[in-house]
Amino acid sequence: MEKIFQLPFEKPIYDLEAQLADLEAKSVSQFGVSDEVRRMRRELDNMKRKIYGNLTAWQTITVARHPNRPQTSDYIELVCDEFVELHGDKAFGDDRAIVTGFAKIGDYKVMLVGHQKGKTLKERNERLFGCAHPEGYRKAIAKMQLAAKYRVPIICLIDTPGAYPGIGAEERGQSQMIANNLLEMSLLETPIVCCVIGEGGSGGALGIGVGDRICMLQFAYYSVISPEGCSGILWKDGDGSKEKAAEALKLTSNHLSRLGIVDNVVEEPLGGAHRDHRSTAANLKAQLLRYLRELASQSGEQLVQNRYEKFRSMGVFEEGDPADVLANASA
Amino acid sequence: MVMGTGQRRTKRGVPEGLWMSCPDCKATLYTKDVEQAQNVCPQCGHHFYISARRRLDSLLDQGSLEEWFTDVRPKDPLEFVDRKAYKDRLRAEQKKTDLNDAIVCGRGFIRGRPLAVCVTDSAFSMGSMGSVVGEMLVRSIERAIDLSLPIVIVSASGGGARMQEGILSLMQMAKVSAALGRLSRAGGLYISVLTNPTMGGVAASFASLGDICLAEPRALIGFAGPRTIWATVRIELPKGFQTSEFLLEHGFVDRIVSRHDMRGEISRIFDYCGK
Numbered sequence: 012m013e014k015i016f017q018l019p020f021e022k023p024i025y026d027l028e029a030q031l032a033d034l035e036a037k038s039v040s041q042f043g044v045s046d047e048v049r050r051m052r053r054e055l056d057n058m059k060r061k062i063y064g065n066l067t068a069w070q071t072i073t074v075a076r077h078p079n080r081p082q083t084s085d086y087i088e089l090v091c092d093e094f095v096e097l098h099g100d101k102a103f104g105d106d107r108a109i110v111t112g113f114a115k116i117g118d119y120k121v122m123l124v125g126h127q128k129g130k131t132l133k134e135r136n137e138r139l140f141g142c143a144h145p146e147g148y149r150k151a152i153a154k155m156q157l158a159a160k161y162r163v164p165i166i167c168l169i170d171t172p173g174a175y176p177g178i179g180a181e182e183r184g185q186s187q188m189i190a191n192n193l194l195e196m197s198l199l200e201t202p203i204v205c206c207v208i209g210e211g212g213s214g215g216a217l218g219i220g221v222g223d224r225i226c227m228l229q230f231a232y233y234s235v236i237s238p239e240g241c242s243g244i245l246w247k248d249g250d251g252s253k254e255k256a257a258e259a260l261k262l263t264s265n266h267l268s269r270l271g272i273v274d275n276v277v278e279e280p281l282g283g284a285h286r287d288h289r290s291t292a293a294n295l296k297a298q299l300l301r302y303l304r305e306l307a308s309q310s311g312e313q314l315v316q317n318r319y320e321k322f323r324s325m326g327v328f329e330e331g332d333p334a335d336v337l338a339n340a341s342a
Numbered sequence: 343m344v345m346g347t348g349q350r351r352t353k354r355g356v357p358e359g360l361w362m363s364c365p366d367c368k369a370t371l372y373t374k375d376v377e378q379a380q381n382v383c384p385q386c387g388h389h390f391y392i393s394a395r396r397r398l399d400s401l402l403d404q405g406s407l408e409e410w411f412t413d414v415r416p417k418d419p420l421e422f423v424d425r426k427a428y429k430d431r432l433r434a435e436q437k438k439t440d441l442n443d444a445i446v447c448g449r450g451f452i453r454g455r456p457l458a459v460c461v462t463d464s465a466f467s468m469g470s471m472g473s474v475v476g477e478m479l480v481r482s483i484e485r486a487i488d489l490s491l492p493i494v495i496v497s498a499s500g501g502g503a504r505m506q507e508g509i510l511s512l513m514q515m516a517k518v519s520a521a522l523g524r525l526s527r528a529g530g531l532y533i534s535v536l537t538n539p540t541m542g543g544v545a546a547s548f549a550s551l552g553d554i555c556l557a558e559p560r561a562l563i564g565f566a567g568p569r570t571i572w573a574t575v576r577i578e579l580p581k582g583f584q585t586s587e588f589l590l591e592h593g594f595v596d597r598i599v600s601r602h603d604m605r606g607e608i609s610r611i612f613d614y615c616g617k
Contacts, residue, residue: 176566186545197520326473327419
């Protein structure tokens with residue numbers, strides 16, 4: 012297995028794995044698998060379950076940002092039977108931070124739109140770590156509109172720290188393009204399925220995130236602002252309070268499904284997606300196919316109506332006479 | 343009350359006295375004169391902060407406002423606590439501004455023509471959009487569709503999407519934009535008025551979606567905050583970066599209109615786009 016980046020809290024897991032590997036190597040010469048090996052494998056599973064079952068919000072963020080975490084390109088490889096990439100926004104350029112193209116998933120032909128962070132340093136620089144410019148959002152909506160024309164369902168894989176904050180991005184209308192996408196996606200008469208596969212960074216994520224179904228991987232996060240940014244603004248100590256901010260923002264899959272923002276949480280294999288791309292992809296594929304089947308029977312008009320109502324119902328507030336609200340609360 | 347805003351982050355609500363100074367031209371001004379001029383510097387035209395209610399007074403025909411949804415109030419769904427509890431922050435902001443949240447909505451008239459109008463107020467939690475702002479905007483847009491009214495939304499929201507309501511604030515961006523999509527399909531007119539400051543999630547949703555986008559002069563308008571951008575690119579930002587004039591130059595604003603002329607300009611657009 013290739014060497015993978017170890018997160019600080021994963022150390023006991025890797026230590027135990029090393030011990031187990033030693034033991035297994037020794038026991039190969041003897042016959043069968045020793046009780047000791049079996050015991051240790053069980054212990055390892057329990058340890059992974061325990062550590063990954065009790066991650067803090069900040070630890071979850073580090074898993075979501077893990078350099079070996081599967082990206083859109085991995086899912087194209089592992090989930091899709093075919094991928095025909097379509098480049099460019101026909102106005103300015105081809106933003107490499109967002110990948111778009113036709114894909115086949117099971118029996119479905121879809122339009123796949125996904126952030127791609129890149130794996131090598133060179134690729135990451137090209138793709139700006141998945142931080143798209145206005146042309147990326149323009150490319151995304153253009154391909155989605157093309158798909159809607161032929162009622163090809165759309166799948167959006169979200170994985171970005173945020174839309175790119177730069178001079179060129181502002182000059183070319185970052186806010187304008189994200190806003191356009193929000194409006195246009197709400198009107199597309201074809202099924203839209205969104206999944207946050209890693210980082211769901213604010214407007215940059217939402218810019219391809221208006222769907223009929225929204226799911227997220229177990230250790231992905233989705234937030235209005237990065238914990239670092241929130242720490243700087245509200246705690247005024249740079250990123251000193253990022254752990255507290257991560258906790259306060261309620262950005263994990265658990266919280267988001269309780270808040271009714273995500274419809275389903277896609278389980279990750281024991282020890283996180285970065286430990287096993289293949290089974291992560293299998294879980295994701297199953298979820299995507301379920302959604303595509305569910306949505307297949309709805310007319311374009313119904314989809315748009317239901318999508319509107321889905322987002323329309325998001326938000327928590329109170330109304331009525333304050334005295335009545337108090338009375339109801341105590342009743 | 344006249345408040346200093348502007349890019350140099352002057353403290354809000356300072357000049358309560360008889361005299362104040364303009365952060366742009368440095369002139370010493372008689373506070374009454376500035377107030378009478380709709381909080382615009384009589385010397386150089388610097389646009390000071392103006393509250394949502396006073397904005398409505400200056401924009402609409404006298405006494406024509408019928409306020410909508412006045413009993414919608416914020417809650418604290420995440421039980422958010424930073425250095426202060428969100429609940430306490432809300433109470434303090436409500437007391438300071440005499441508003442339930444960062445927005446006032448309603449129906450009014452401009453030169454005898456009815457319209458739906460919403461104004462965000464940057465004095466309330468930086469004018470940021472949480473559930474209440476999102477909800478009231480959507481209800482206003484839906485009502486504008488039902489009543490076949492044009493809608494004017496004035497943004498003064500430096501805070502973008504409100505952090506203390508987390509993901510719910512982010513979703514308001516999609517929710518309001520979807521409502522504007524419906525309005526557009528229904529043939530309704532939407533005029534967006536961008537004022538200082540309009541940033542982040544507000545800029546990246548309804549504020550940019552006007553059929554016509556008007557901006558007050560020298561307002562700060564953009565997606566990412568100048569400090570965030572500087573921290574990323576580490577080069578000096580161009581002069582006038584993210585101002586109304588910058589947006590006009592790059593093609594994202596239809597016209598720059600001073601506060602004094604706003605009524606007239608809006609009414610003229612109604613002339614062309616009215617039904």
